[in-house]
Amino acid sequence: MANYSLNINGEAMTVSAPEDMPLLWVLRDILGLTGSKFGCGVAQCRACTVLLDGVEMVSCQLAISDVGKAKIITIEGLTAMREPEQGTTAVVHAIQETWISEDVPQCGYCQPGQILTTYALLKRNPRPSDQDIDEAMRGNICRCGTYNRIRKSVHKAAKYMQKGEEQ
């Protein structure tokens, strides 16, 4: 066991955990942040996706001792995030709007991972092509088959963001 200082959703937290405990376990079982889902546990579904310094990661495969000082964002923190950098809130808002209007979630289990991956994609590429979307999202498995809705929503969110830029 060791103590780890973490930055999760903008808050400093300290947890005591075995060094090989995956971040997903820390989030769900120690901190009660159950938005990140356990799907396969072997890096095959991405239901457990979180952002580490803005980059999507599978938290079931990341030992707590390897997190270091990275800023962790989970689905719980995404909507509350108010980073000073321009456009952050606009991206979150665009995703929320289009996920609702396209009725994307079905059972919802994969959606935290889908949404965080979409957020990371739109932050680095605000105008993704079909191919860009498929490449970014291909590891995110949805047993309800929401792939077409997700692709449509990502395009719609990108357009929504562009409109915001023009205002």
Ligand code: FES
């Ligand atoms: S639970 Fe982590 S990739 Fe499936």
Ligand code: FES
């Ligand atoms: S919405 Fe059910 S698994 Fe994706």
